[in-house]
């Protein structure tokens with residue numbers, strides 16, 4: 001059983017009806033720096049992405065995978081934003097996500113209007129798969145996208161999109177010398193806008209009445 005954070009998010013209210021896989025998910029910034037992902041772990045995670053639905057089954061995704069301290073990982077770590085460089089390198093693997101923008105190099109024809117949506121969905125499936133395996137995922141976009149494209153030879157009909165840190169979550173006390181700001185953020189209560197802010201019926205902007213009746217402790221200003 002993997003370590004789990006104790007902070008009580010509103011999501012843990014049984015009234016949400018969330019599956020524990022989603023209820024217990026959060027974007028950890030504290031990863032066990034000794035944990036390694038096996039080929040089998042990575043294979044399962046990427047099959048989860050592979051089996052995501054996509055518009056017309058276009059599967060417009062690709063992943064560049066680096067395991068801690070391998071050449072892909074080392075090259076990518078150099079390109080992280082300052083904020084992400086504090087925590088992301090400790091994860092067992094960093095995956096760079098890409099979506100396909102055109103059918104072939106130099107082509108002006110859009111590959112799929114929904115490519116970015118589909119990649120996001122594949123990433124979400126990977127995240128849930130990771131949670132089921134006792135792993136944590138933290139998606140992030142703070143890195144030099146242009147340099148990633150150059151360093152890894154990404155052709156012009158693919159776009160570097162985000163990155164995904166995967167590893168075994170660890171308690172903040174387990175990492176010696178952990179940056180204090182990371183420890184604070186790791187323990188922060190997670191917040192979401194209430195359903196009534198974004199679930200409508202009749203017309204856009206009109207909250208569905210049943211959402212108002214189901215406001216929960218975790219509802220509130222996003223923090």
Ligand SMILES: Cc1cc2nc3c(=O)[nH]c(=O)nc-3n(C[C@H](O)[C@H](O)[C@H](O)COP(=O)(O)O)c2cc1C
Pocket residue numbers: 025026027028083084138139140141142143162190
């Ligand atoms: C597209 C995208 C980009 C993100 N970029 C960053 C980032 O650069 N650094 C970071 O620490 N977190 C990043 N995040 C994580 C979000 O901040 C996080 O998911 C959000 O605050 C909600 O927290 P939770 O996932 O723990 O519920 C990103 C998430 C997504 C989906």
